[in-house]
Amino acid sequence: MTTVLDDSDLSRVLVVMAHPDDVDFGAAGTVAGWTDRGLEVVYLIVTDGEAGGMDDVVDRAEVAEVRRAEQRAAAEVVGVHDVRFLGLPDGRIEPTLDLRRTIARVIRQVRPQRVLLPSPDRDYARIAPSHPDHRAVGSAGLDAVYPDARNPHAFPELLAAEGLEPWAAPEVWLTGGPEVNHVVDVTARFDRKIAALRAHASQTAGMGDRLPEMMRAWLTANAGRAGLPDGALAESFQVVPTA
Numbered sequence: 001m002t003t004v005l006d007d008s009d010l011s012r013v014l015v016v017m018a019h020p021d022d023v024d025f026g027a028a029g030t031v032a033g034w035t036d037r038g039l040e041v042v043y044l045i046v047t048d049g050e051a052g053g054m055d056d057v058v059d060r061a062e063v064a065e066v067r068r069a070e071q072r073a074a075a076e077v078v079g080v081h082d083v084r085f086l087g088l089p090d091g092r093i094e095p096t097l098d099l100r101r102t103i104a105r106v107i108r109q110v111r112p113q114r115v116l117l118p119s120p121d122r123d124y125a126r127i128a129p130s131h132p133d134h135r136a137v138g139s140a141g142l143d144a145v146y147p148d149a150r151n152p153h154a155f156p157e158l159l160a161a162e163g164l165e166p167w168a169a170p171e172v173w174l175t176g177g178p179e180v181n182h183v184v185d186v187t188a189r190f191d192r193k194i195a196a197l198r199a200h201a202s203q204t205a206g207m208g209d210r211l212p213e214m215m216r217a218w219l220t221a222n223a224g225r226a227g228l229p230d231g232a233l234a235e236s237f238q239v240v241p242t243a
């Protein structure tokens, strides 16, 4: 386990994820806890998830619109009212300089003390969370936190043309990676996590009762590995200090 900043010392969190629903599968209970404690949380979603599900819909732009609306609704369930989309192509994300600059721009705009990202590392024990888009966003996001957003000489146009002062976010949380050094007890927020996931109806409507059953089994295992009492449910993270 690692040292984690105290929520009461924070005011803003930025969440950067590859697809609509990523934050809700990995961290909706944790996010609900942050907003309950008065933290302002901003979502930056890199793609519109137009490559996911809804196989009977030919027009992928229509899928994108549905998935953006679903993510906004899921965000409201956990107290997040600022959801931004980059609209990059689902399934084709690379950790380019352009993406690093774009994320660094938003870090300088939002000025978060904590940034939640997908892990850039592949988990060989559980391959699905290591989707290439997730790893690309994690890699570009970490580079944007350190060094890009804090270094005035990285992407100097952000300061010169847009007046965005450097910002050092001292803590990054990674989700879906092979390493876990911190868990959050979300037992009291499990119902809201499920409600947030249900908001992604294009992805989860067909799962019925399997959705809460799957989530309960997964979060119970997280809690058990961390030594939490029987019946506890937890989301798991790798917390990385960047100061």
Ligand SMILES: [Zn+2]
Residues within 6 Å of the ligand: 018, 019, 022, 131, 134
């Ligand atoms: Zn995803």
